[in-house]
Amino acid sequence: MKLYLRYLAIHFKSQMQYKTSFFLTLIGQFLTAFSTFLGIWVMFTRFSSVKGFTYPEVSLCYAVVLMSFSLAETFFRGFDTFPRMIGNGEFDRILVRPRSPVFQVLGAKIDFTRLGRLLQAAVIFAWAIPRSGVVWTAANVVTLCGMILAGSLVFAGLFLLYAGICFFTLDGLEVMNIFTDGGREFGRYPLSVYGDAVLRFLTFVVPLALFLYYPFLTLLGRSESLLWRICPLFALLFLIPCYAVWRIGLLHYRSTGS
């Protein structure tokens, strides 16, 4: 943990070397996320509700997915840029150090500019939480935190899976972005609006619904199911196959030329 803080500090110092660039990117991240939020707003000026969800409710949903995603992207960015690490031999360096590769890849890239989105998510939360009509009991607060945390870990799992596949292809698979960036965009609306087939896929294959949809319904008081409330815990199971793919990939690692 101490070492991770060291990594954080060194990345922070590095990024502070280029202050202007850092703040411009931060603001850029904030604004892109904001434009999506505006898009939802425009939608709601035409329709008062989408599949029975009100504007503040949808905003709350979007804030959850945005915050999860930006947390994952800030702290697990190393896996997102993993093809480059393999390509330039940086991964060789990681293997000659006596720490776990996963930990070192985590520490290899921490991108604080992604916190622009986090800020955006916080702003939307601040706006949506009092308006969403959710009764903020202790159980609901815990559920919301659990949703965000499980969400970041699911996105982290996707990044890890992506990195694991890179061992075989030695190059990034853009198709994976459907689930990462795509997941973020999907999460703008409660996932039931996309129909049953998509919802099922997002429950059992890529478990976005487990942290985003089912517990969200219990927050809104539309379901009393305890099972649905603890769904974020099940979402964590997704990490197991992701890690397995990473391990198998690691065994196949063949480095690049000198």
Added chain:
Amino acid sequence: MIEVSHLHKTFRVARRNAGIGEAVRALFRREYTEIHALDDISFRIADGEMVGYIGPNGAGKSSSIKVMSGILTPDSGSCVIDGCVPWRDRRAHVANIGVVFGQRSQLWWDVPVIDSFDLIRDIYRVAEHQYHTDLDELCDLLDLGEILRTPTRQLSLGQRMRCEIAASLIHRPRIIFLDEPTIGLDAVSKLAVREFIRRINRERGTTVILTTHDMQDIEALTERIILIGRGKILLDGALDALKAKHSALRRITVRFAPGTPSPAARPLPDGITLLSADEGRAEFGVDTARLSVSAAIECLTRDIDVRDLAVTGQSTEELVVSLYEEFRI
């Protein structure tokens, strides 16, 4: 102690011809060629040895280093280093080795060097007091003082390389792998780096395995060389013995008073060949297997007004070129 026996590693490389049509075709059907990066490699290196690992590009040097440092898993064969199998006991093994890739940096680009060192200390869990004494010593030997507070990106190549080497010694490794440590350095930095490597080897007893294309590195540092080509070990032995065996040829340069008769003009005995002749200077090759050096000198200097005379052996550079030719690699 490094014991490597019968290592094999084969890479499959996709090949295709140039052109868009071929590129599309390659999407569906790929042709592979197998490259034997390591083909039955065996050797043994004792503690405290300094070994030069040489061979042309693509010979398998890097692959062997990668196997020994736990990055690559070989297809077959064994490698035991101080009781560890590098790819199986990776974490225990790498705590005892240091690796310098001359062409890649391990320092964080935008922060002062000392920050990178501190982070490396934490990665290797080096005790605080040991870190401080070692760092002082390294700074002293490699003349790092001011450099430590400079961001890596502002360092010259020579300064950076000295920092790279220091960085890989922070955890006091027992074995250090140096992959082209002097590449691109100026003469002064090269000498400093070589001197330092020699000291580390002598004073700490660190085993040094050096790959390089710079023959002066080999000459200045190593007593033993291992020559690798096309994945096979072609030669393994003491550099001096190798030189003695492979260079029966001596070069004799004679300088004489201008205007006086030249030794190049006379009939030469068997075993001497004229290499070049100028006004006041002539150069001969002597095959010592057929004619001794003293006999050659005697023959070449008789009745000549000699100003200067030099006998030189084959340089290591020439030796390696002739070895490459001999083994056709």
